[in-house]
Amino acid sequence: xxxxxxxxxxLDSIRTPASENPRLLGGSASHAAVAASFFGPxxxxxxxxxxFPKSYLQLYRRxxxxxxxLQIRSGKTFHWSGEYELNMDNRRTLLTELGVxxxxxxxxxxxxxxxxxxxxxxxxxxxxxxxxxxxQKPRFVVADTMDLWLNIALQELLALLKRVDAFxxxxxxxxxxxxxxxxxxxxxxxxxxxPKYVIIKKGHHGAMLSSPKGxxxxxxxxxxxxxxxxxxxxxxxxxxxxxxANAKGPIDKNLRRAMIYGSVIASFCCEGFGLHxxxxxxxxxxxxxxxxxxxxxxx
Amino acid sequence: xxxxxxxxxxLDSIRTPASENPRLLGGSASHAAVAASFFGPxxxxxxxxxxFPKSYLQLYRRxxxxxxxLQIRSGKTFHWSGEYELNMDNRRTLLTELGVxxxxxxxxxxxxxxxxxxxxxxxxxxxxxxxxxxxQKPRFVVADTMDLWLNIALQELLALLKRVDAFxxxxxxxxxxxxxxxxxxxxxxxxxxxPKYVIIKKGHHGAMLSSPKGxxxxxxxxxxxxxxxxxxxxxxxxxxxxxxANAKGPIDKNLRRAMIYGSVIASFCCEGFGLHxxxxxxxxxxxxxxxxxxxxxxx
Numbered sequence: 001x002x003x004x005x006x007x008x009x010x011l012d013s014i015r016t017p018a019s020e021n022p023r024l025l026g027g028s029a030s031h032a033a034v035a036a037s038f039f040g041p042x043x044x045x046x047x048x049x050x051x052f053p054k055s056y057l058q059l060y061r062r063x064x065x066x067x068x069x070l071q072i073r074s075g076k077t078f079h080w081s082g083e084y085e086l087n088m089d090n091r092r093t094l095l096t097e098l099g100v101x102x103x104x105x106x107x108x109x110x111x112x113x114x115x116x117x118x119x120x121x122x123x124x125x126x127x128x129x130x131x132x133x134x135x136q137k138p139r140f141v142v143a144d145t146m147d148l149w150l151n152i153a154l155q156e157l158l159a160l161l162k163r164v165d166a167f168x169x170x171x172x173x174x175x176x177x178x179x180x181x182x183x184x185x186x187x188x189x190x191x192x193x194x195p196k197y198v199i200i201k202k203g204h205h206g207a208m209l210s211s212p213k214g215x216x217x218x219x220x221x222x223x224x225x226x227x228x229x230x231x232x233x234x235x236x237x238x239x240x241x242x243x244x245a246n247a248k249g250p251i252d253k254n255l256r257r258a259m260i261y262g263s264v265i266a267s268f269c270c271e272g273f274g275l276h277x278x279x280x281x282x283x284x285x286x287x288x289x290x291x292x293x294x295x296x297x298x299x
Numbered sequence: 300x301x302x303x304x305x306x307x308x309x310l311d312s313i314r315t316p317a318s319e320n321p322r323l324l325g326g327s328a329s330h331a332a333v334a335a336s337f338f339g340p341x342x343x344x345x346x347x348x349x350x351f352p353k354s355y356l357q358l359y360r361r362x363x364x365x366x367x368x369l370q371i372r373s374g375k376t377f378h379w380s381g382e383y384e385l386n387m388d389n390r391r392t393l394l395t396e397l398g399v400x401x402x403x404x405x406x407x408x409x410x411x412x413x414x415x416x417x418x419x420x421x422x423x424x425x426x427x428x429x430x431x432x433x434x435q436k437p438r439f440v441v442a443d444t445m446d447l448w449l450n451i452a453l454q455e456l457l458a459l460l461k462r463v464d465a466f467x468x469x470x471x472x473x474x475x476x477x478x479x480x481x482x483x484x485x486x487x488x489x490x491x492x493x494p495k496y497v498i499i500k501k502g503h504h505g506a507m508l509s510s511p512k513g514x515x516x517x518x519x520x521x522x523x524x525x526x527x528x529x530x531x532x533x534x535x536x537x538x539x540x541x542x543x544a545n546a547k548g549p550i551d552k553n554l555r556r557a558m559i560y561g562s563v564i565a566s567f568c569c570e571g572f573g574l575h576x577x578x579x580x581x582x583x584x585x586x587x588x589x590x591x592x593x594x595x596x597x598x
Contacts, residue, residue, distance in 0.1 A: 181386055184523050205504040208521070215595045217518045222507070224483050256598035296514045297596050299555035 001245045002041045005033050005238065006106055006131045007121025007144075009046035009070065012274055013081040014230055015094070021228075024274030025056045026080065028121035028144065031231035032238025034278055035265040036119070037063040038286060039242035043112050045069035045131060047104040049077040059279060068109045073100040088226050108134045117245040120164070121234055122146050125156040132163055140244065140251055142166040143195075144237050150176050158193060166197035168237050174200050183208060184215075197255065201233055207259060213252055218259040219297055221267035221289050228273045232266040235278060239265035257290075264289040300544045301340045304332050304537065305405055305430045306420025306443075308345035308369065312380040313527055313572055314393070320527075323573030324355045325379065327420035327443065330530035331537025333577055334564040335418070336362035337585060338541035342411050344368035344430060346403040348376040358578060367408045372399040387525045407433040416544040419463070420533055421445050424455040431462055439543065439550055441465040442494075443536050449475050457492060465496035467536050473499050482507060483514075496554065500532055506558060512551055517558040518596055520566035520588050527572045531565040534577060538564035556589075563588040 012026030029046045036042045043066040050072065060067055076099035083092045106127055116139040120128035128143055135141075143164045149157050150173060161167055167190060175181055178189035187198040187210035198210045204223070209216040240255075240262030247254040264286055271277040311325030328345045335341045342365040349371065359366055375398035382391045405426055415438040419427035427442055434440075442463045448456050449472060460466055466489060474480055477488035486497040486509035497509045503522070508515040539554075539561030546553040563585055570576040 182523065182525075184521055202504070205501070215521060216598070217521070217595050218598070219516045219518075222483055222514060222516070224481065226481075260598050294598075296516050299515070299517070299559050299593075 001117060002043060002115045003036045003117040003119055003241050003245045004043045004045065004069075004108075004112055004115035004131075004135075004138075005029050005036060005119045005121055005241075006045040006128065007032060007119075007123045007234070008078055008101065009044070009048050009052075010078040010080055010101075011052075012230060013079070013095075014228055014273060015081075015083040016088075016228065017084075017086050019273075021273045023053075023079070024276075025059060026231060026274055027078065028123065028231075028234040030060075031234035031269065031275065031278070032119055032121045032241070033060065033065050034063050034275055035235040035238030035262070035269070036242030036245070037065055038239070038265070038281075038283055039261075040246040042066065042242070043069055043115060045106050045108065045112065047071040047073055047100050049073060049075045049100045052077045059275070063279070069106070069112050071104070071107075073103075075100040082230070084228070088229055106131050106134075116140070117241055118142070119237060119241045120144065120160075121237065125149050125153050125160045129156065129160050129163070132160075140165050142168060142237060142241060144168045144233070145173065147173055147176060161190075162194040164195055166199060167193075167195040168199040168201065168233075170201040170203070170233065184210075199259070201236065203229075203232075207236070207263065209255065209259060211252065211255065216256045216259065218256070218263055219293060221264050221293055222296075223267055223270060226270045227277070229270045230274065232269045235269040236262040236266040238262070260290055260293055261286065264293065300416060301342060301414045302335045302416040302418055302540050302544045303342045303344065303368075303407075303411055303414035303430075303434075303437075304328050304335065304418045304420055304540075305344040305427065306331060306418075306422045306533070307377055307400065308343070308347050309377040309379055309400075310351075311529060311573055312378070312394075313529055314380075314382040315387075315527065316383075316385050318572075320572045322352075322378075323575075324358060325530060325573055326377065327422065327530075327533040329359075330533035330568065330574065330577070331418055331420045331540070332359065332364050333362050333574055334534040334537030334561070334568075335541030335544070336364055337538070337564070337580075337582055338560075339545040341365065341541070342368055342414060344405050344407065344411065346370040346372055346399050348372060348374045348399045351376045358574070362578070368405070368411050370403070370406075372402075374399040381529070383527070387528055405430050405433075415439070416540055417441070418536060418540045419443065419459075420536065424448050424452050424459045428455065428459050428462070431459070439464050441467060441536060441540060443467045443532070444472065446472050446475060460489075461493040463494055465498060466494040467498040467500065467532075469500040469502070469532065483509075498558070500535065502528075502531075506535070506562065508554065508558060510551065510554065515555045515558065517555070517562055518592060520563050520592055521595075522566055522569055525569045526576070528569045529573065531568045534568040535561040535565040537561070559589055559592055560585065563592065
């Protein structure tokens with residue numbers, strides 16, 4: 001089944017101690033859409049400027065991503081620039097140019113409104129809500145977020161949480177939102193805000209799902225070399241939704257394995273700058289890492 | 300089968316923001332011995348002063364721990380005092396009084412020398428080596444350590460590593476020893492120093508085993524409330540050795556489940572000060588948490 005993904009579509013300039021990588025294809029929706037595309041059809045909703053490279057549109061299309069919902073406006077594409085320190089744990093934002101994103105209002109083509117699976121990737125919660133307003137009874141809605149929205153749009157985010165099935169956030173965001181340092185307490189507090197499923201991401205320590213069927217501890221795939229973790233969280237949630245939308249049976253049954261698939265695609269994401277590595281991956285390589293993770297966790 | 304455990308036998312005074320707990324039973328060998336005792340016979344090797352409370356000797360005995368190798372010397376028992384901050388992540392040593400430990404030289408009773416399983420719990424590597432010198436062809440030898448020995452007794456530790464089957468250390472110690480921030484690189488470097496099995500502890504993120512049969516990612520049991528993490532690492536390795544010594548079949552086959560048992564006993568350890576919670580646990584409660592961890596990791 002189809003996954004509709006709304007989020008940022010951006011150009012990322014990423015500096016590490018080893019190299020400089022200007023104007024890579026980035027943004028939460030780009031990473032999530034490519035990750036989801038390994039499993040089935042994806043519809044992308046976002047906005048880019050008239051400076052957006054044609055090669056990036058072709059990249060989306062090569063992955064079978066439907067671009068009918070991608071607006072191309074006159075002006076500049078959202079541009080983010082950041083720098084990583086040697087250990088890859090600390091990221092510093094150098095520059096954020098909103099460009100055409102500043103006036104973005106998602107407008108869904110008719111065919112998009114019936115998508116059964118909806119991923120509200122990281123973007124302002126008011127825009128996530130606008131997308132939900134246009135949907136006709138989606139089967140499963142997941143929202144991602146970032147610390148920025150907890151700081152400047154908390155009320156909008158809280159309103160949104162009442163309308164989603166699952167909420168994905170990282171450990172420090174869960175702490176910020178609930179004031180709980182213990183993630184069991186934090187996930188319980190987040191359930192009370194609305195979502196039936198709470199997924200807390202812990203970077204290279206994996207992710208935790210809290211659901212009516214109990215807890216699930218998803219490992220991260222252990223990597224020998226991390227090149228650029230930008231977009232790993234978006235790849236995780238995109239891969240998860242792609243798997244989920246195309247797996248047979250109830251969501252409760254498939255969500256754990258979906259998280260493992262998301263975790264594996266996130267691992268590929270970290271092995272190259274931007275989408276360099278993810279876009280070169282074959283489905284068989286993804287399945288292989290999932291099998292490896294199974295072998296690494298069996299006891 | 301029997302596990303011989305050498306390590307520190309101490310009195311711990313532990314302060315947290317919530318309370319003060321003077322002169323608890325502590326030390327690496329105490330935690331490890333109680334943890335191992337849930338599975339079968341344990342022989343403890345260590346030293347205490349004549350101030351050591353009789354009730355603590357009775358506690359050891361209640362757990363079926365053989366005290367023939369525990370020396371009781373005139374003088375003061377090793378006393379450690381530490382303070383935890385609110386988040387339980389940062390620990391500060393307030394006081395270390397070596398007492399009778401300063402002149403300790405482990406001397407094994409005849410019956411101890413043929414123990415098939417040997418746990419060299421955290422203690423000076425020269426003392427760990429003295430125990431090994433007295434053993435007659437043990438089947439499986441595990442060594443634990445701490446950052447102090449990396450700082451002041453590195454050569455002795457490196458000499459010991461050539462003589463052990465498994466080495467257990469935490470992430471920051473692995474980093475300090477190998478200069479590798481990536482734990483896959485670190486474990487490979489440690490294998491080159493001797494041990495066939497390398498186990499890297501990651502606190503509440505679990506532990507990683509690197510072995511000839513590949514990697515194993517052991518989760519930590521998620522706790523709602525952490526009271527006092529002192530001794531959790533010792534409980535982990537003690538529980539692991541206790542399970543291993545009493546499981547049928549090859550070590551390679553049992554080591555993963557042994558780590559899970561160790562992880563569960565470490566979780567109980569964290570729920571009380573000193574050994575308060577661990578000593579009240581029943582085997583059925585341990586088995587129950589192991590089953591819960593199985594359910595939390597299955598996908």
